[in-house]
Amino acid sequence: MAPVPQPNTPAPEFTLPDGDQKSVKLSDYRGRNVVLAFYPADWSPVCTSELALIQETLEEIRGMNAEVLGISVDGPWCHRAWTERQHLTYPLLSDFWPHGEVARRYGVFRDKEGFSERALFFIDASGKIRGSWVAENPTIAPGINLIFDALEEIQGVRSREARHA
Amino acid sequence: MLDDRVQRAPISEEEWCLGQRGAPLTLLEYGDFECSHCALARPVLERLVAENPETIRLIYRHLPVTTIHPLAMNAAEAAEAAGAQGKFWEMHDLLFAHQPRFDLDHLRRLAHAIHLQMGQFDREMSTHAHVPEVKRDIRRGIEDGVNGTPTLFINRMRYDGPREYDAMLAAIALQTA
Numbered sequence: 001m002a003p004v005p006q007p008n009t010p011a012p013e014f015t016l017p018d019g020d021q022k023s024v025k026l027s028d029y030r031g032r033n034v035v036l037a038f039y040p041a042d043w044s045p046v047c048t049s050e051l052a053l054i055q056e057t058l059e060e061i062r063g064m065n066a067e068v069l070g071i072s073v074d075g076p077w078c079h080r081a082w083t084e085r086q087h088l089t090y091p092l093l094s095d096f097w098p099h100g101e102v103a104r105r106y107g108v109f110r111d112k113e114g115f116s117e118r119a120l121f122f123i124d125a126s127g128k129i130r131g132s133w134v135a136e137n138p139t140i141a142p143g144i145n146l147i148f149d150a151l152e153e154i155q156g157v158r159s160r161e162a163r164h165a
Numbered sequence: 166m167l168d169d170r171v172q173r174a175p176i177s178e179e180e181w182c183l184g185q186r187g188a189p190l191t192l193l194e195y196g197d198f199e200c201s202h203c204a205l206a207r208p209v210l211e212r213l214v215a216e217n218p219e220t221i222r223l224i225y226r227h228l229p230v231t232t233i234h235p236l237a238m239n240a241a242e243a244a245e246a247a248g249a250q251g252k253f254w255e256m257h258d259l260l261f262a263h264q265p266r267f268d269l270d271h272l273r274r275l276a277h278a279i280h281l282q283m284g285q286f287d288r289e290m291s292t293h294a295h296v297p298e299v300k301r302d303i304r305r306g307i308e309d310g311v312n313g314t315p316t317l318f319i320n321r322m323r324y325d326g327p328r329e330y331d332a333m334l335a336a337i338a339l340q341t342a
Contacts, residue, residue, distance in 0.1 A: 049313035055232045087232045140325045143169025143310025
């Protein structure tokens with residue numbers, strides 16, 4: 001498995017099907033920031049909570065010139081059913097076959113269990129990795145601030161200290 | 166450095182507080198009235214305050230996750246409307262006891278049960294007068310790094326452990342040691 005890609009290196013390219021079996025290529029998002037959210041499994045409670053919270057704040061995330069791409073090893077049909085049930089409006093990508101190949105390229109595949117870590121990668125509009133977060137414990141969802149803090153840094157907006165001043 | 170463990174948005178004097186405002190330990194909950202995990206946590210959090218009145222206070226902030234809980238915003242508005250009449254915690258308890266029946270008819274019944282002035286309640290609900298307060302809490306939640314409902318903080322440190330009385334009391338003891 002590849003190591004976790006470091007900041008200021010090109011984000012590993014990939015093409016994966018979404019829940020509508022449409023091919024989604026990372027480089028298609030050049031010009032926009034991308035939040036790549038690896039998660040272990042559709043339908044699991046922690047992932048449900050994590051992805052719902054992202055959906056709840058999606059308007060604000062998109063307002064920072066960013067798109068969210070969820071990725072798990074579930075198949076496209078599973079993604080489709082879950083997306084409908086959860087009312088998600090951002091794409092979920094299927095890293096089903098070759099199994100976990102993209103997670104391996106990002107250094108976040110859990111060989112023993114056969115699914116990915118819970119992880120976030122922040123990719124800027126030029127396609128460079130600008131930061132990442134990998135859960136120490138995959139049963140704990142990331143704080144939603146991680147996404148906003150990373151995007152603010154990429155966008156060069158004022159710091160949170162300044163916001164509270 | 167990305168960090169999601171420390172609560173940041175300052176707690177003001179106007180926020181919903183159970184227990185003594187000056188208590189040295191602050192439990193902060195981001196809750197969703199339609200969330201079953203929040204309903205299960207409620208008696209534990211209230212017992213922590215009730216049994217440690219000199220030391221622990223509970224602050225409640227709204228985090229309605231409407232994509233999975235479509236009536237949670239209604240319920241949060243009703244709690245704020247009750248709060249405007251000095252009965253936030255009464256409504257808070259009733260909402261958790263009656264979830265997820267949060268259509269307007271049921272909310273009116275709850276409001277009636279705690280003797281709210283119904284004209285004011287109806288007016289505020291129909292004009293969504295309290296949405297700004299709820300949205301302000303959601304923004305605070307983003308700042309604070311919420312990761313689901315409930316999200317709990319013990320003196321500004323996020324607590325992801327078991328939401329049982331003894332476990333939480335032990336975590337509080339560690340924080341104050």
